[in-house]
Amino acid sequence: MVRAIYPGSFDPVTNGHLDIIERSSRVADELIVGVLNNRAKSPLFSVEERVKILEEVTKKFSNVRIKSFTGLLVEFAKECEAHVIVRGLRAISDFEYELQMAQTNRIMSPNLDTMFLTTSLEYAYLSSTTVKEVAEFGGDISAFVPSLVEKRIKERISQGLKK
Ligand code: ADP
DSSP states (O other): OOEEEEEEOOTTOOHHHHHHHHHHHHHSSEEEEEEEOOTTSOOSSOHHHHHHHHHHHTTTOTTEEEEEEOSOHHHHHHHHTOOEEEEEEOSHHHHHHHHHHHHHHHHHSTTOEEEEEEOOGGGTTOOHHHHHHHHHTTOOOTTTSOHHHHHHHHHHHHTTOOO
């Protein structure tokens, strides 16, 4: 039984993330999407909101669960009894950071490996930051995120809570 963790901020989840979730859920027996509660960042959506949104948009995948975590990823992986970490790679710019993280995590937890899935071409440009920027300027984000996320971002922006 292979249990994998796909960690990230998911602020908000994009179609690029969903593509990685769908593909890795086919490789792993069980996939836990780990939503990082990073107190240093001030997110558009709280960790509880991000968990709820992810639960909603991944409910069609029967072997995917959503959990939030704080602190070290290797500790969260231990808690979940996970065997592998999944990360997505877009451009070369992702590579350096991801390599460093994967190597650091493997020193700390030698039995925990990181598996990289390369982005699908149609999502190679897509990031949560870009989505937020486009939305803040009133642009159409329907090609980038699920409709639920589009709706939630619009509500958030119209409430004047954008950060
Ligand atoms: P983090 O803050 O940890 O980078 P993100 O939510 O931005 O979290 O991303 C989580 C993971 O998803 C990272 O491995 C990132 O490279 C990957 N990812 C993000 N967007 C895409 C995309 N469009 N295609 C493939 N992978 C992606």
